[in-house]
Amino acid sequence: FRASQCGRYAAKMAIASLLLGDRVDDETWSMLATIHEDYASRFAGVAPKSGIYTNTQMEENAWTSTGLASVECLLKDHPSAQVWREAAHRWMFLSVTTPQDTKDLGPTPGTGTIRQDVGETFTALPDYWTENHGMVHPTYTASCMEFLSTIGVIYAMHGRPVPEQALFNRQRVYDRLKIVADRNGYLHPVQGMDWPYLFADPGTQLHSAASLILRDPDAARIERWALETLERR
Secondary structure, X not given: OOOOOHHHHXXXXXXXXXHHHHHOOHHHHHHHHHHHHHHHHHHOOOOOOOOOOOEOOHHHHHHHHHHHHHHHHHOOOOOOHHHHHHHHHHHHHOOOOOHHHHHOOOXXXXXXXXXXXXXXXXXXXXXOOOEEOOEEOHHHHOXXXXXXXXXXHHHHXXXXXXXXXXXXXXXXXXXXXXXXXXXXXXXXXXXXXXOOOOOOOOOHHHHHHHHHOOXXXXXXXXXXXXXXXXXXX
């Protein structure tokens, strides 16, 4: 659990290095490559986990997919690149799955069906909300959108499109989230919050992912509210 979280930070290290460009020396690039290869060796062969009630597995599958997405792009010439690519896409796909998906015979990218690829791995309730800390939790439900934002940055910086697997069920999730977004961009649980979020980013990442990647017109408006809130604070 704790080790898998490192993938999102490895990805951010790679993003920062790409932005810095020639200022990053060969030794640092070598270090980054070693970190990414180590992460892939630990998690590319691991099956994404299932978890719906009380403690969703959505965020954990999503952050692992983010680390593996960075591996796929940064180490594209590695002998294991194809294996890591398939692993990254599998973790993306299995970040947002519901019980009804196991009855869906629709096609997935490749040769399989949704039913075949989902199997019995579920991370969201049938209504596309998630439960964490014993409650239906917008922040944890939004985790797939926040990591989609980072995934979008990773692939864009390498000149690649976002894989279709990273989009699976995301619009259905965002359709629920935007219902509880206020005019400051914050998401609110209808039954109360277990800790205050008003000190944090109101949600610019998740709304921008929905706006720029899903092309959701409501998201663009809510993102503006969130940005204005962040700038005022």
